[in-house]
Amino acid sequence: MSHNGPGRTHDLAHLAHVELLTPRPEESLHFFTEVMGLEVSGQEGESVYLRGWDDYEYHTLKLTAARTNGMGHCAFRAGSPEALERRVAAIEAQGLGIGWQGGDQGHGPAYAFHTPDGHRAELYYETRWYEADETTRPALKNQASRFPARGANLRRIDHLNLLASRVTPMREFFVDTLGTLLSEQIVFDDGSEKAAWFSMNSKSYDLAVSEDHSGARGRLHHLTYAVDSREDVLRAADICLEHGVFIETGPHKHSINQTFFLYVYEPGGNRFEIASAGARLILAPDWKVVVWNEAERRKGQAWGLQTIASFHTHGTPVVTGETP
Incomplete structure (x- = not known):
């Protein structure tokens, strides 16, 4: 069973930024700047704005001090002002809209909405391009x-994985309402959808949605930034080891979308992934969804490593019975 939908519209250009909440803001900031290598673009209130060295926008990560961990919101940039209007109308027709927000340090007016599972998200077009100063200006x-x-010299934001109590409504929303392409999915023998991957551009995915085994709504599985090569992922593992960062699993390779990965927990308890930038490209206009069945999923990762149990249970904010 696959769900091709109407096909990719390009009304969503890419994942733009994610707001991470952390109860340990100073330690989280040290992790993202000194261990991961992100640059600080600005600060306002309880939030610090960060970016990878080749992210073109002012920020791709908004790190906000909070009483809990998890995701404050995620944001996608629209492909044009007209695309933004089309998708806002489609969201409003679903009754999921929150309304227009005045903007943030890194972008202009944004339309806020909820996903069917309750995550807060935004769409915008007007953005603030990063302007290098004397200390960050490149030779090229x-x-x-x-x-x-x-x-770890993180280059750019790559993708986001959201947990959801039910995958099917999320898949329908991102394909039918927001116009993304369903690239791959996991469907078990009983027909239940366990996970889905969505493409907004030539990359094989900007967003993934996985079933939340706790049954909770609106949680975060992980945020991912890209480095240039597998060797950089291996080096990131060594760097995390040196800094006492908890490594959950990897370096290894996923079967699905073939991402070479390293999963760690940042000090605030959120799962964070470093992945190689050699992602598969989808150039075919008539892409056929790749569907993984239950037996294939249970084989584990690409080279036979069984998926660590916490990968299926840990999400943020943490629910009762989970370890942060």
Whole structure:
């Protein structure tokens, strides 16, 4: 069983930024700047705005001090002002809209809404491009900023994985309402949808949605930034080891979408992934959804490593019975 939908509309250009909540803001900031190598673009109130060295926008991560962990909101940039209007109308027709927000340090007016599972999200078009200063200006003008040579040297935001109490309504929403392409999915023998991957551009996915085994709504599974190569992922594992960062699993390779991965927990308890930037591309206009069945999923990762149990149970904010 597969769900092709109407096909990718390109009304959503890409995943733009994610707001992570952390109860340990100073330690989380140290992790993202000194261990992962992100750059600080600005600060306002309880939030710090960060970006990878080749992210073109002002920020791709908004790190906010909070009493809990998890995701404050995620944001997608629309492909044009007209695309933004089309998708806002489609969201309003579903009754999931919150309304227009005045903007943030990194972008102009944004339309806020809830996903069917309760995650808060935004769409916007007007953005603030990052402007390098004397310390970050690159030698090559087609690069957003200078290579930091610090920590894991994260290059750019890559994708987001959301947990959901039910995958099917989320799949229908992102395909039918927001116009993304369903690239791959997991469907068990009883017909239940366990996970789905969505493409907004030529990358094989910007967003994934996985079933939340706790039954909770609106939680975060992980946020991912990309580095240039598998070797960089391996080096990131060494760097995390040196800094006492908890490594959950990897480095290894997923069967689905073939991502080479390393999963760690940042100090606030949120799962964070470092992945190689050599992601598969989807150029075919008539892409056929790749469907993984129950037996194939139970084989584990690409080279036979069984998926660690916490990968299916830990999400943020943490629910009763889980470890942060």
